[in-house]
Structures are given as C-alpha cells and as structure tokens.
Amino acid sequence: MSVTITFLGGAGTVTGSKYLVRHDGKSLLVDCGLFQGYKQLRLRNWTPLPVAPDQINAVLLTHAHLDHSGYLPLLVKEGFTGHVYTTTGTRDLCKILLPDSGHIQEEDAAFANRHKLSKHETALPLYTRQDALDTLPFIKTVEFGKTCSPLPGWKATFSPAGHILGASSILLEVAGRRILFSGDLGRPDDLIMSPPDDAPQADTVLIESTYGDRIHPVEDILSELAPALARVAKRGGVAVVPVFAVGRAQALLHAIHLLKLKGDLPTSLPVFLDSPMAVNTTHLFESHPGEHRLSTQDSRALTHSATMINSTDESKALASRHGPMVILSASGMATGGRVLHHLAHYAGDHRNMIILTGFQAPGTRGATLASGAKTVRIHGRDVEVKAEVVQLQSASAHADANQLLTWLRTMPQAPDQVYIVHGEAGPADAFRCRINRELGWRAMVPEAGSTWPT
Known part of the structure; x- marks a missing residue:
C-alpha cells in the first residue's frame, strides 16, 4: 500500500500546520497547529477535521509555537488517545504555551460575553486551560538524533532546526519511504539560536516557505x-x-x-x-x-x-x-x-x-x-x-529564501518530490520556482485539503 500525505493546514498559509500521513490503515499527524490571522482562517479551527481524532494513532511535533502545537488540546478533547512525540525542549515549552493558550481563549470569550461582542448568544473558548493541562501527559520526549517508533514499523528521527528551543526537523520512515519535514528552520546567523543541522537524505521533503520570496537584510x-x-x-x-x-x-x-x-x-x-x-x-x-x-x-x-x-x-x-x-x-x-x-x-x-x-x-x-x-x-x-x-527587518527567526535553498543543498542526493508548505501563496510559489530553476528538483505547492503520494 502507498504512503500518502493530506495537507490539513500549513498549505497556502503560514499557520495551522497539520500533515496527515497514512499507510496501511494507520494515520499519523505531523504538527497540530492553530490557524491564525484572517477570520476565515481562524474559523477553520472550529471546523472538524476530515479524520476523527480517535482514528489518528500518533502525533509528531516539530516545535511548540501555537501554529504547530496549539490544536493539540482540542484533538485530545475530541478523542485522540495516542502519544505525542517531540523533543524535551518542545515538551517544556508546551507546558507553558498550551495552558496559556487555553487561558487566553477563556479570557477572550469572557470579555466578548461581558461586552456583548459575540454574534453568538454565548461566546465559547475553543478549549480551556484545563483541556490543555489534560493534554500534557500524552507527550513523550525523544532526544535529538535518536530514533523512536511512534507506530509499529514506523520510525521518526528528530534533528535540530534552530528557530526556537526544542525546534526540530523530522525524518519519518514508513514502508520504505523517507519523508522529511523541515519544521520551521532557523537562521544560520541567528543572534541566540544555534543553526539547523544539515538535511538528511529523503524521498519526499516538506519545506517551510515563510520567507520564500525574500532575503534578510545585511543589517543585524x-x-x-x-x-x-x-x-x-x-x-x-x-x-x-x-x-x-x-x-x-x-x-x-x-x-x-x-x-x-x-x-x-x-x-x-x-x-x-x-x-x-x-x-x-x-x-x-x-x-x-x-x-x-x-x-x-x-x-x-x-x-x-x-x-x-x-x-x-x-x-x-x-x-x-x-x-x-x-x-x-x-x-x-x-x-x-x-x-x-x-x-x-x-x-x-x-x-x-x-x-x-x-x-x-x-x-x-x-x-x-x-x-x-x-x-x-x-x-x-x-x-x-x-x-x-x-x-524590524532583521529580527526574524526564520531562514530566508537563500538560507532555505542552502539547507536543501545539504541533502546528499535530490529527493523525488518537494512540497512547499507553511507560506503565503506568493512566497510559496516564488520558492517553488527557485527550487525548479536552481536545483532542478520537482516541487509543488499543495492545496489545503489535498492528498498526495510520497
């Protein structure tokens, strides 16, 4: 049976990263983020996933920012019972970020109700602080460079991505296919974070493109x-x-x-x-x-x-x-x-x-x-x-287009396919063009909700 990826978020937009990998009746979610920004994007947080949470067998988290982790409490609240695998740094940050996210949502709902700002009779939070606290025991930590088995026959290896504490790229191996998720890649010249590790060999790559059409200024x-x-x-x-x-x-x-x-x-x-x-x-x-x-x-x-x-x-x-x-x-x-x-x-x-x-x-x-x-x-x-x-033009914690290309070039051989994710339409397509032109690799920008082979 083939291995497929469904792009549930982080496709055509910078937020809501969720990539559903399926093989032989098993489903694994890489990242579980909230949509942010435009109201029509935020409303997607309230739309049920096309797969029931209790049918998702495991989750891998690249890092703790809410556009990658913030949907987890809702996933657990609605029936997910598997493990969430990530690094120690990401686990430590999730302990801070997720309960705070629930608390803010409760506060925002209460404010809307007090001031009658909601179009609904009663504004409700997407999830509560307690929902977030109930999620934390599901997290299992993996050391950088070590391989874990999130599902029988599936392997996942986490490598440093820079960006923030705990941030990782993830190499997922299933059914003879090697799928690399870049996560959010940090800058090699970041003021405080170490640079990302080189990219390992993979058949399929999902790479972020937040700054896919821009180069950071020389000014620091x-x-x-x-x-x-x-x-x-x-x-x-x-x-x-x-x-x-x-x-x-x-x-x-x-x-x-x-x-x-x-x-x-x-x-x-x-x-x-x-x-x-x-x-x-x-x-x-x-x-x-x-x-x-x-x-x-x-x-x-x-x-x-x-x-x-x-x-x-x-x-x-x-x-x-x-x-x-x-x-x-x-x-x-x-x-x-x-x-x-x-x-x-x-x-x-x-x-x-x-x-x-x-x-x-x-x-x-x-x-x-x-x-x-x-x-x-x-x-x-x-x-x-x-x-x-x-x-500030120099404060970004994301690699720019040149730095993303440099990271891809560290792969020992060209992959079969590159999917451009985690970018607005313009930057994502600009980066696709550069990969096609400068590396000669197959690359595409998947649409939200689409399913593609690995």
Whole structure:
C-alpha cells in the first residue's frame, strides 16, 4: 500500500500546520497547529477535521509555537488517545504555551460575553486551560538524533532546526519511504539560536516557505534596534514591542542588553517583559544550554535584563508610569494577550513607538499596523495610531529564501518530490520556482485539503 500525505493546514498559509500521513490503515499527524490571522482562517479551527481524532494513532511535533502545537488540546478533547512525540525542549515549552493558550481563549470569550461582542448568544473558548493541562501527559520526549517508533514499523528521527528551543526537523520512515519535514528552520546567523543541522537524505521533503520570496537584510538586529529605541528614549516615549513569548522575546531582551553594554542605549532605560509565558520561557534557556549560542552568563543575564511582569495588576500598573520605557509583551502579531491593552493605551501618542519584530501574518493587527493604517481595531473599538510604527527587518527567526535553498543543498542526493508548505501563496510559489530553476528538483505547492503520494 502507498504512503500518502493530506495537507490539513500549513498549505497556502503560514499557520495551522497539520500533515496527515497514512499507510496501511494507520494515520499519523505531523504538527497540530492553530490557524491564525484572517477570520476565515481562524474559523477553520472550529471546523472538524476530515479524520476523527480517535482514528489518528500518533502525533509528531516539530516545535511548540501555537501554529504547530496549539490544536493539540482540542484533538485530545475530541478523542485522540495516542502519544505525542517531540523533543524535551518542545515538551517544556508546551507546558507553558498550551495552558496559556487555553487561558487566553477563556479570557477572550469572557470579555466578548461581558461586552456583548459575540454574534453568538454565548461566546465559547475553543478549549480551556484545563483541556490543555489534560493534554500534557500524552507527550513523550525523544532526544535529538535518536530514533523512536511512534507506530509499529514506523520510525521518526528528530534533528535540530534552530528557530526556537526544542525546534526540530523530522525524518519519518514508513514502508520504505523517507519523508522529511523541515519544521520551521532557523537562521544560520541567528543572534541566540544555534543553526539547523544539515538535511538528511529523503524521498519526499516538506519545506517551510515563510520567507520564500525574500532575503534578510545585511543589517543585524542590533544596528536596526539601536536607533529606534534611542529615538523613543530621547523624546521620553514608550516603546511597545509585540513579541512572540518563545524566541523573539528572548532575542530582543538579549539585543537590548548588548546595546546597553555597548553604550548605544542608556543603561537606565527601563525594560519590562509583560508576559508570564515569556518570563517562564526565559528561564528555560539555562536548562537547554546545547541548543543556543548564549553562555551561562548570558542566559542568567536574560532573566535580569528586564523587570519581569507576572500578575495582571502589575501589568495594569505599567499604564501609570511615564516614559521613556520599553514594554515587551505577547503576542507577536498582536492577535491577543496583554499587548493589546498596551497598544490601546499608547498607540494614540506621537511620542510613543510600536516596534514590530518579525513576520506579520495577513489579517493580524500586526499586519494592519505594518501597513501604515491610521486606526487598529482592539477589543471592539477603533484605536487611533499616532505612535511611530517601526518594523524590524532583521529580527526574524526564520531562514530566508537563500538560507532555505542552502539547507536543501545539504541533502546528499535530490529527493523525488518537494512540497512547499507553511507560506503565503506568493512566497510559496516564488520558492517553488527557485527550487525548479536552481536545483532542478520537482516541487509543488499543495492545496489545503489535498492528498498526495510520497
């Protein structure tokens, strides 16, 4: 019997990664992510999967970002009883990310009900914090470089992908076929994360294409961030920085720390990390020293480079402080979380600054701000944007098009087929063209819901 892949998510869009591999009556899901961005994408989270969760025998997770892991609690809630295989770093991050995701969804539903913002009689969360906690015991850890057997006769090997703690590429072997899932590939020159391992030999490759049509600038994050923060500090303003709690928050903290050490920023400039999830993640860097470039001293410095904000009351109290100051807060695309309250409070003042730190998926508030919009909708109202909006071009944790091609070239031989995933239509097709033209390999961009052989 043939081995097939059904692209349930991460096809034609950057979010919702879910790849269903089937063979001989068995089904395995690689990644289990939430759709984010446009409303029509988010609504897909509420649409039942075309396969019943209790018919999925196992899950492999490339990493912990919610667009790759955030659907897991719903999968378990609706009947999945198998194991979820991933690295220790991803397991540790899921312990932080998934319950927080459930909590935010409960809060958003409660807010919508209080303010009658839902079109439904009662707004409900997709899943709760408890649903997420109930999911964690299903996770089984695998060491980098070691091979596990998620199903009888199936083998999976996890190799470092850079990007964030625990992030991996996965080589799945079944019925004589070798299928390589790139996951989200980090940059070889990342400020804090180690570079991805070379690609192993495979028959079929699924490769991400977030930046499939772009090359990162030569300018690094330090040279981009320094003048922006210096400007806002000089005018006594507040810099609100939407950050991904995992990865981006720590990179920004380290960058600000280095700029203060170099004298490019005043050491007295107050920095606040307002995200319990990001605070907890920051402490994990000391537990995973082999996955990043930070020394033991640097890892410890991360936890002291900002005032760590945990409680809601502490977060609200920031609004009574005067600038200059820097507030790093989740989420990175301003889709939810505490950063929305800071944006609503500070966006209307021209002295302030909003710093966007990476890819902003279409349909998100981050993308609206990046486009130069004069208003942004937050909690049911239009908030005027007078603050200076800066989008850092060098802060991405994803490999660019050249770096993705370089990674593919590390394969010992050409694969039979490459599927371009985890990218918007334009970048994905641009990257397909480059693979065809420069490598001479067969490549295609699969449509969402389509099934293809390996």
